[in-house]
Amino acid sequence: MPSYRAPVEDVTFLLNDVFHFDRYNNLPGFADASSDVRDAIISEAAKFSEEVLQPLNRVGDLEGCVRHDDGRVTTPKGFKEAFRQLSEGGWLGLSGAPEYGGQGLPVTLSQTINEFMISANMAFSMYHGLTLGAVAALMAHGTEEQKAKFVPKMTAGQWAGTMNLTEPHCGTDLGLLRTKAVKQADGSYKITGTKIFISGGDQDITENIIHLVLARIEGAPAGVKGISLFVVPKVQINADGSLGERNGVSCGSIEHKMGIHGNSTCVMNYDNATGWLLGAENKGLNAMFVMMNEARLGVGVQGLAQSEVAYQNAVAYARERLQGRSLSGVKAPDKPADPIIVHPDVRRTLLTIRAFNEAARALVVWTALKSDVAHRSDDAKERQEADDHMGLLTPVIKGVLTDVGFANSVSAQQMFGGHGYIAEWGMEQFVRDARIAMIYEGANGIQALDLVGRKLPKDGGRAVMALFNEIGSFTKDHTDEAMKPYLAPLSEALGHLQQATMWLMQNAMGKPENAGAASTDYMHLFGLVIMGYMWARMVKVAHDKIAAGDSAPYLKTKLVTGKFFMERMLPETAAHLARLQTGAATVMELPAEAF
Amino acid sequence: MPSYRAPVEDVTFLLNDVFHFDRYNNLPGFADASSDVRDAIISEAAKFSEEVLQPLNRVGDLEGCVRHDDGRVTTPKGFKEAFRQLSEGGWLGLSGAPEYGGQGLPVTLSQTINEFMISANMAFSMYHGLTLGAVAALMAHGTEEQKAKFVPKMTAGQWAGTMNLTEPHCGTDLGLLRTKAVKQADGSYKITGTKIFISGGDQDITENIIHLVLARIEGAPAGVKGISLFVVPKVQINADGSLGERNGVSCGSIEHKMGIHGNSTCVMNYDNATGWLLGAENKGLNAMFVMMNEARLGVGVQGLAQSEVAYQNAVAYARERLQGRSLSGVKAPDKPADPIIVHPDVRRTLLTIRAFNEAARALVVWTALKSDVAHRSDDAKERQEADDHMGLLTPVIKGVLTDVGFANSVSAQQMFGGHGYIAEWGMEQFVRDARIAMIYEGANGIQALDLVGRKLPKDGGRAVMALFNEIGSFTKDHTDEAMKPYLAPLSEALGHLQQATMWLMQNAMGKPENAGAASTDYMHLFGLVIMGYMWARMVKVAHDKIAAGDSAPYLKTKLVTGKFFMERMLPETAAHLARLQTGAATVMELPAEAF
16 A cells, blocks of 8 residues: 655755745745744644545545436545545635635645645545635635635635536637526526536535636627636525525536546536626636636646655665665675665666656745745735746646656556556556646646747746746856756756747747647756756755755755756757757648548 | 557558568468468458457456456456457467467568557457467477477467466566475476466456466475476366366456456466476476567567557547647638647647657567568578577567557547546556556566666677668668658667667676666667667658659658658657766665665
8 A cells, every 4th residue: 555755854945945935024924934833834734644635545546436316426435524624724724815714824835735635645635726726716806795705615615616617529729618608687697508527526525616617608709708707606605605505507427537536527517507707708718817827836736746656655665675686786685685776777767756856846836936926025026027937837837747747657656567557556546646637727738838839938038038047147156066067967958948949939930830849848848957957956055054064864865866867867958959949840741631 | 439440551561562571482481471361361350350359448448357256257248259259260370380270370470460459459469469478388398298288279269378477576586486386296296376467367268278387396496597387277188188177276366457457367376286397397487488578579569559549549539629720820711620630739749659650560570570580491590680689679679669659648648638538538548558568578677677688798799780780781871862861860879879889888897787777778779779770661662662653642651750750759869878878876876765
């Protein structure tokens, strides 16, 4: 059976030493999250994840969710009770607005512990993840009345939230959607249509579910300009806030999926359901994007989280499994064979995963800090810079962390040999669960297009230029010998990314298919460089602490893992550059029927 | 629901035009496989795969195999009848020895159609695949009596075969195995022990199962030098060949696996089961390797086969799914959106899979021809060269074709967006089924070690030198302008492989951990170069045929797909070289507890 230990030491190193959390005490909420408070919260979150959520992970996979003949949906045994504990522990409201029941603590903190919960139980964590996404959309676009009506109860975990975008014939291209909304005399709308792939669409863990639903108001323009966003509660809410009658929305069936069986993925039927407009008429896509951007970061964390838990279990197995002897001589003479962690190829595999995990975690913490700055700073320039960072890095984090997170789960599974293919060992569940993160909230090909087509050229490339400057300065500012093995490869990789960016500027304006053909390679090249920068920053701190006399073994591990990243992972940047520079000609040459 | 069409046109191009099958008419069996006969066999195999096996693929996944309380194992509905048709069609005996009921046709032909059957139904094809592996071991090591007793009935599909190697505590390191054999007065042995992961260990499709079992004879030396191979029938066989009593072997349970649910993967309990020695005492590993080498090629084909069927379904979906508009302007103005195959990133993904599939198929056909030469030529030098080729390429084919085949199944699934994650679309089954091929018959890390540690240095590097010469000559012999865009990148990639080989010679002799740390990158670098060579040969033929007036669209597609391979896939060789040249130092630096 798999196990999980939250990476508390690594998270603390990032918050305290690398990103200097305490320097942000001028921002609202940060002063409340003093070092002691942070440690307590992190340690409680670790405990809750390890002891409550993780033991339910396999149960969730085996039992799955069931839709009964009467239309009720039940979740796996233990999920409801765990959600109660989650709610009562205040975890849903950690970074929520204090005026609506939240604790107002930094997103940096909640995003950090979010990784723990997803590692422990990804399917479970989607119930509250989507609830918080819906809260974000309500906070950004809701009226005061809507906020007061929904947000406190969602923050308390009494009600959950969902996102309803996809229909059978449209996912990526939401302009095609058909669900219709008819305005009523009282200002409400009647919503009718079918939505698919609705995570947590129905369940038995909360007394109500607040669906956010994209639909087209009768007579609205065609395409994306005629889409509005609606709030549609599962159970109608009386004027006094008590629950009324069931609304005209129900789960038609539960999808049979490759993984995340513990989450109920529903086909939702809206049949004259009563809904209220959220935000402006025909501006639904903008409103939904608030929710989606939050969600994309969260999905990136899912990639990291599955990679982390798969890594931990692969390491444990590699330390215990006796098979063969070390190439450099017997290491465990008292045993019939050496543990497989003596083998270089096993170590190479494990270090590949670890070097990614730690850089990805740093990237998430750094970006979460930017999110706090963007939302909480009173300095407009600071806010803009942070916002630029988030816009640019959101598709990279979603696309790269989930692609690589999945690949890492597969590599970790491989360490188990045949046992990795057997369900009871739990490794194949990590692979099946991790797979969805590459698909939902915008398939990774869409993330890559968003990066090259929208985020890169936005504001004349302001965001990317700022980032290049920051990384370039870092490589120039640290000229000591000890940093050279790290900064020389990083400079070279940054050069590749700059060349690729230049190539896009020169070749993709007039011929957008060159951008399309380059997009996935560009996104992964970007990911490698930004993770290389994270490594450089972590290594610098580790070096300084060692020089100052800190002898924690953890710091030495950082230096070696960072070196591994530079030696073994960064060389891929040249291949990405070479590939994308070949352009779209060959890709576009064949007619569709030749494929 | 997924569909499948056997790649008959591509196979015919390879056999006839690229590898000149008819030039081997001097070898036994080849003259019987004239062009007409081949076409008939290929077309019948295609039909059988498409119409009988493919429709059972999803049934097999959903139903799986069941062990009943009385110990009987049943396979999914339809499997038994399909196996009857397979047997009656003579498919098991296609390349079998005529003196034991086979048809004596070239392995090249049976390996070619093997791909069709695996694409159509991988779990099903394992029942006969392993039977043929057992036949190969019996033919190589059995006495005349053993051959006569077992082979004809296995060739006829009346009895099946299995391989029993793995035990709970040992897979890769067979020296640790504990199953014991006690010699009896009549020359038989009593076998006792537990074997796990036994594919087709029990089933209801054949009246008997011939288990080949590795065990240790009482008093045998420790380690791999004390392992013997035994034949243990499920049902004892009377002197007249009729079936007698049940032997002391039974299925204890069926594993719950990630995929290949249609194949019964059993824990097998041997309890004083009667067995007979196959080959010499304590030479069991050698005997088993005959079977394993055949099996490794077959497993490589599984990687290709899943990649092919996943590709076909992704293409069909990409042609039909309407979503978004082309970056270069609307392509289907009469429709609400363009089919997604207009998007460069979709095409890049599809071409990546296709360019691999066609090169991998060429590699399999080429290597199967070498297998025929190795077994059937009367020229000792020819046999040796063919044997060298097979020894060198077997780990590459197993490791690379299954790693990339799996990755391609994942990419094909990605084309479906959310639908790819839903079981009824069938794409996630391809991924789950393809996953096992990276693990069994020697996990891919072991293939990479076999390549760098054994196959490369064998006979002073004779095999690899011959291969480098052949590819080098090809690039030098074809100097026409049309071949330049193909041969220039191939030469560069070959240079990387030669540098990597030189690096291993200089750095791995004294420090074998450098070989271990380099092995996986070396194997994939090798795979890219050899597939690049396959592309160069296919492109040359396509060019020649076009120059001679052949206007088949298929030939143009070959040229473009080959160009894609050179532009987009070969650049990876430089990254592999850079990585492996960093050596083992960083990989070996940390103590096990630091991971």
